[in-house]
Amino acid sequence: MKNGLVLPLLMASAAAALVVAVLTLRSGDTPESKTAQGPAADARAAGGAAPATPEGEGRVPSVAAPKPPPPDAVAVVAGPFWRGHPDEPRPFGNPDTHPMRELTVSAFRLARHETTAGEYEACVAAGACPARACPEATPALRPEQPATCVTWDAAAAYCAWIGGRLPTEAEWEKAARGADGRRYPWGHAEPSCEQALTVACGATEPADVGARPAGASPCGARDLAGNAAEWTADWYDPLYYAVAPDADAAGPANGERRVVRGGSFATGSRLSMTGYRSAFEPVQALPDLGFRCVWPGP
16 A cells, blocks of 8 residues: 555665565474574674664653543553564564563553544544644544554654553563564464454455454454554664663664554555564654553553
8 A cells, every 4th residue: 555654664674774584484483582693783784784773761651641541451461571583593573673582561551452533533622632634645534443644743642631651662562462472462373364454455444443353462452463553652773672671661762763563454464563663753644553552550
């Protein structure tokens, strides 16, 4: 889909001088294959200089005016999970997803579904969020479809309005894959159209949120693969995984693009993997890019 994530993703990948190194991975591959030379070595092996790493470590966003999460928000328990992709015994994933490491995050609650168009329009009506707007055309949406055509700032404004915040990239990944390093929210198997709405399913727009319970993640969240890609709180750095802290990683302190996760109805299954990363300028708004919110605490 020309208006979706595919073309911007190719441009972003070229800017980072990263070459896709996806090879076939056995269904039984697990996090024990985690030793890596690191993203800098991967970037050099791809034929380019390693990008500079922004200075400083970001902080987990605060919530200015906390409110209780919705009753159906899912609980993500505190503790470890495997982030990224293994690059031994054979490479898997893009260089910016190496090295695979065990990190921990504090407990939080995550919206079970992507923010809907109806929910977002309530924020617009209250004067707390800007109207949805894509550069070429802003598609009309049913109230239960995910709110797309929103910038990073608009997504952050909505989460603040309901008393939460955008998830960090680490929080998003733990919610999507659980603690066992699975390739997709449901396990290692490639997605079916009953589990995730990707380009293979032939859709021209996102489905109503939560329409594919078979694709739920270990914590019970839906649509973390496919349907609409999702903004996270973090700035993007292709080398960040090697230098991230072991607990509550929150991305670099600055950058030019924000991390986007999960793939969409307009992209292939690779972008729907739990460990895959993409990134866009915060001002971008796309018809297959949405978001969901989190609330700190158990």
